[in-house]
Amino acid sequence: MLHRRGLLAAGALGGAALVASPLARPALAQAAPVRIGMITSLSGPGAYLGQDIRDGFLLAIEQGGGKLGGTPVALLVEDDGLKPGQGKQIAERFVGNEKIRLLTGIVFSNVLGAVLPDVLDAGAVYASPNASPSNFAGRDCHRNYWSIAWQNDSLHESAGQAAQNLGHKRMFLLAANYQAGRDAIAGFRRMYKGEVLGEIYTRLDQTDYAAELARIRAARPDAVYQFHPGGLGIAFLRQYAQAGLAELVPQVVAAPSMDSTTLAAVGEAALGMTVGSHWNSDFDVPASRAFVAAFRAKYDRLPTYYAQQGFDTALAIGGAFRNGGADLADTEAFRKGMLKADFASTRGRFRFGPNQHPVQDWFMLKVERGADGKPALVTKAKILSDHGDAYAAQCRL
Numbered sequence: 001m002l003h004r005r006g007l008l009a010a011g012a013l014g015g016a017a018l019v020a021s022p023l024a025r026p027a028l029a030q031a032a033p034v035r036i037g038m039i040t041s042l043s044g045p046g047a048y049l050g051q052d053i054r055d056g057f058l059l060a061i062e063q064g065g066g067k068l069g070g071t072p073v074a075l076l077v078e079d080d081g082l083k084p085g086q087g088k089q090i091a092e093r094f095v096g097n098e099k100i101r102l103l104t105g106i107v108f109s110n111v112l113g114a115v116l117p118d119v120l121d122a123g124a125v126y127a128s129p130n131a132s133p134s135n136f137a138g139r140d141c142h143r144n145y146w147s148i149a150w151q152n153d154s155l156h157e158s159a160g161q162a163a164q165n166l167g168h169k170r171m172f173l174l175a176a177n178y179q180a181g182r183d184a185i186a187g188f189r190r191m192y193k194g195e196v197l198g199e200i201y202t203r204l205d206q207t208d209y210a211a212e213l214a215r216i217r218a219a220r221p222d223a224v225y226q227f228h229p230g231g232l233g234i235a236f237l238r239q240y241a242q243a244g245l246a247e248l249v250p251q252v253v254a255a256p257s258m259d260s261t262t263l264a265a266v267g268e269a270a271l272g273m274t275v276g277s278h279w280n281s282d283f284d285v286p287a288s289r290a291f292v293a294a295f296r297a298k299y300d301r302l303p304t305y306y307a308q309q310g311f312d313t314a315l316a317i318g319g320a321f322r323n324g325g326a327d328l329a330d331t332e333a334f335r336k337g338m339l340k341a342d343f344a345s346t347r348g349r350f351r352f353g354p355n356q357h358p359v360q361d362w363f364m365l366k367v368e369r370g371a372d373g374k375p376a377l378v379t380k381a382k383i384l385s386d387h388g389d390a391y392a393a394q395c396r397l
Contacts, residue, residue, distance in 0.1 A: 036073055102317070
């Protein structure tokens with residue numbers, strides 16, 4: 001793991017990443033790479049999410065020989081600790097003291113909500129590899145704000161559509177109580193037409209779900225939908241299995257509640273879960289196959305979709321640079337370059353909608369035994385095609 005403060009320049013030593021102390025920044029800056037500020041979660045319950053975003057982004061830089069879209073770059077990485085105030089302080093220093101014009105990396109929407117206004121007010125650009133709350137996709141959209149991941153609701157719309165396709169008539173819903181959790185429930189309900197027996201918002205720092213599990217047992221739903229990313233989801237799934245509910249009530253979730261790291265942590269407790277996602281490591285897409293192989297070779301682990309989104313975000317920025325957007329003093333030139341989506345996405349089909357959020361396909365995955373007998377996420381069917389988000393019509397750019 002990297003230290004909380006570090007500058008990573010992937011152009012030296014044949015593309016190997018270097019970690020330098022903050023005092024080394026001025027010397028490296030003389031080489032005039034485009035500096036990119038990454039604020040992400042490297043500690044706390046969301047640590048592996050930020051680590052995977054960082055590592056996917058770094059892999060793209062390394063594959064470009066220290067460049068994105070032919071432009072030399074230096075990545076400055078800082079840990080927000082899943083604290084909005086800490087993220088805000090880092091952003092203020094990046095865009096104020098250090099005059100960085102391009103930022104990325106934030107995992108959680110509550111951190112993004114604290115950071116983004118300062119970034120945009122400073123005339124800088126933000127490219128999101130994950131957090132994409134509804135307000136910034138609609139009326140508060142901005143020419144300098146991009147999501148390369150999704151809009152928060154849309155991934156949960158995929159879970160709602162999956163539950164609908166599976167014929168579940170009665171569902172129980174849970175989500176962590178912050179902006180992304182509220183977007184999650186809204187997205188699921190937008191596509192799911194059956195009866196909702198209960199809806200609970202859990203604390204973002206919660207570790208004991210006994211009371212919620214008791215309510216699920218009493219309600220006796222056909223299935224459960226829950227949104228608890230990172231360590232929250234691991235705790236929920238372990239307790240769900242320990243309570244004997246995994247054998248009684250199936251779960252239909254979106255990707256943040258079941259990724260490869262979560263699956264490795266909970267094992268057979270996840271068997272039978274249905275997952276809505278825009279990407280899976282088994283995709284038969286040339287760019288995806290190459291990415292998975294390269295990521296496993298470099299980091300010795302299977303990439304989560306967080307890593308995939310970090311990788312795609314770096315490639316999208318490279319596409320903007322390649323099409324005339326490398327001079328970030330001219331944010332309109334960057335915007336024109338970015339709109340082309342000139343990169344080979346690991347997802348396959350990808351384009352930006354009118355609010356600068358993705359339009360993409362969504363798939364139903366299933367946790368079942370792989371060829372080695374171990375639980376694996378297996379892609380089963382496409383459930384939404386060329387799907388944007390519900391807020392684009394409110395955006396005026």
